Amino acid sequence: MNLRQFTKQDPEVNLTPLIDVVFLLLIFFMVSTTFTKESEISVDLPEAGAEPVEAVMESIDLTIDVKGRYYIDQQKVVNRQIATLKKALKLAVDGRKDVPLVISADANTPHQAVITAMDAARQLGIVNLSIATKQSNDTP
Numbered sequence: 239m240n241l242r243q244f245t246k247q248d249p250e251v252n253l254t255p256l257i258d259v260v261f262l263l264l265i266f267f268m269v270s271t272t273f274t275k276e277s278e279i280s281v282d283l284p285e286a287g288a289e290p291v292e293a294v295m296e297s298i299d300l301t302i303d304v305k306g307r308y309y310i311d312q313q314k315v316v317n318r319q320i321a322t323l324k325k326a327l328k329l330a331v332d333g334r335k336d337v338p339l340v341i342s343a344d345a346n347t348p349h350q351a352v353i354t355a356m357d358a359a360r361q362l363g364i365v366n367l368s369i370a371t372k373q374s375n376d377t378p
Contacts, residue, residue, distance in 0.1 A: 297338035298330045300359075304344040306351035318351070323358045331362060342370040 301309040308315040308323055315326045331337055339359050343352050352369075359367055 302343040302347045304346045338366040
């Protein structure tokens with residue numbers, strides 16, 4: 239006969255393995271998440287029927303918004319004068335004459351802003367110039 243008094247013990251929950259699993263899941267989702275590059279400049283490109291061409295080397299992106307403001311590689315140019323644009327392009331080109339320049343102008347951009355950008359590129363000796371468009375939906 240057992241005369242010892244039986245004491246009821248509270249069950250003990252060990253949270254350490256649960257915390258480890260949650261931490262590993264957090265790390266997994268942080269590493270596997272893809273980040274999209276969101277542009278802060280709103281540009282509605284004009285449409286064209288030609289097939290897109292892949293760029294061969296790293297290019298300089300010159301964006302012109304609807305108000306005619308210039309952005310070189312997402313960095314705003316101080317003003318719209320051609321001398322300022324030439325200085326900014328010269329810094330971006332960094333002495334390379336064969337670097338491609340891609341002009342992305344809004345469909346409603348003043349024509350003079352695009353001509354000024356092309357003239358500044360010509361004065362710096364940039365000959366590899368292209369204008370970005372979006373694919374037309376009504377292509378035959």
